[in-house]
Amino acid sequence: xxLEVAILHIKPEEMSRFEAAFPKAEAIVSSIPGYxxxxxxxxxxxxxxxxxxxxxxxxxxxxxxxxxxxxxQDFRALVGPFFAQPPVAEHxxxxxxxxx
Amino acid sequence: xxLEVAILHIKPEEMSRFEAAFPKAEAIVSSIPGYxxxxxxxxxxxxxxxxxxxxxxxxxxxxxxxxxxxxxQDFRALVGPFFAQPPVAEHxxxxxxxxx
Numbered sequence: 001x002x003l004e005v006a007i008l009h010i011k012p013e014e015m016s017r018f019e020a021a022f023p024k025a026e027a028i029v030s031s032i033p034g035y036x037x038x039x040x041x042x043x044x045x046x047x048x049x050x051x052x053x054x055x056x057x058x059x060x061x062x063x064x065x066x067x068x069x070x071x072x073q074d075f076r077a078l079v080g081p082f083f084a085q086p087p088v089a090e091h092x093x094x095x096x097x098x099x100x
Numbered sequence: 101x102x103l104e105v106a107i108l109h110i111k112p113e114e115m116s117r118f119e120a121a122f123p124k125a126e127a128i129v130s131s132i133p134g135y136x137x138x139x140x141x142x143x144x145x146x147x148x149x150x151x152x153x154x155x156x157x158x159x160x161x162x163x164x165x166x167x168x169x170x171x172x173q174d175f176r177a178l179v180g181p182f183f184a185q186p187p188v189a190e191h192x193x194x195x196x197x198x199x200x
Contacts, residue, residue, distance in 0.1 A: 003141050005151060019195055030198060041103050041192035044159065051105060051192055059144065092141035092151055095119055098130060 001036060004062050006052040006089040010082050015048060018082035025078040028071050029054060034061020048084060059091050101136060104162050106152040106189040110182050115148060118182035125178040128171050129154060134161025148184060159191050 010018045022040060029035060036055040043049035056062045066072060110118045122140060129135060136155040143149035156162045166172060 002144070003151075005141075022196060026196065026198075037198045039197035040195040041105075042195050044102070044191040044193055046190070049190075050195070051103075090146070090149075091144040093144055095140040095142050095150070096122060096126065097139035098126075098137045 001094070002056055002059055002062075003092040003094065004052075004054040004056060004089055005092060006054070006087050008050040008052055008079075008087045009084040010048045010050060011084045012048040014082040015042075018079060021078050021082070025075050028075045028078075029066065032061065032066045032069065032071065034058060034065050052087075062089075062091070101194070102156055102159055102162075103192040103194065104152075104154040104156060104189055105192060106154070106187050108150040108152055108179075108187045109184045110148045110150060111184045112148040114182040115142075118179060121178050121182070125175050128175045128178070129166065132161065132166045132169065132171065134158060134165050152187075162189075162191070 019042075026038060026040070029038060034057040036057060038052065038054040041051045041053065043051070054062070119142075126138060126140070129138060134157040136157060138152065138154040141151045141153065143151070154162070
């Protein structure tokens with residue numbers, strides 16, 4: 001299992017509309033083979049900053065199964081209009097955890 | 101519940117020693133009132149980059165119970181020597197999640 005951290009910068013005046021549109025967008029991600037779970041986190045200190053955390057079975061599940069699928073365009077069509085700048089994604093492997 | 105995301109930049113040549121020292125450091129964090137759970141994630145793309153994700157009952161649990169406690173110094177004494185630059189921490193509140 002790996003963790004994708006996608007940092008999203010949403011136009012502050014569009015935050016409500018972005019959050020209202022998110023259920024449809026997360027349903028797309030949840031349908032991808034290799035998807036495990038996700039959460040959307042809103043930064044308390046910086047308005048418009050979000051971390052979209054997605055657990056995948058592998059980096060390939062994200063980079064191939066999702067990003068090379070037509071579903072990426074569906075996802076972008078839903079939330080792309082709210083982005084103030086392009087999202088940045090990184091992948092992480094767990095070193096240690098108390099539980100999850 | 102809130103999520104603290106601490107971004108750590110570890111000297112690449114010190115990653116093994118940092119990870120070996122981490123169990124003592126995480127035991128300190130786990131002992132703080134208001135602590136819920138944590139995980140340490142190592143970036144796949146950027147050597148030396150880690151996300152230390154900690155769930156707290158509130159921002160105050162982190163900023164007061166931990167950062168104004170003498171235990172912060174104990175924590176820093178254990179892992180501070182491995183830092184290539186000071187860590188950056190932000191707090192997040194959950195918008196939505198599949199489960200956790």
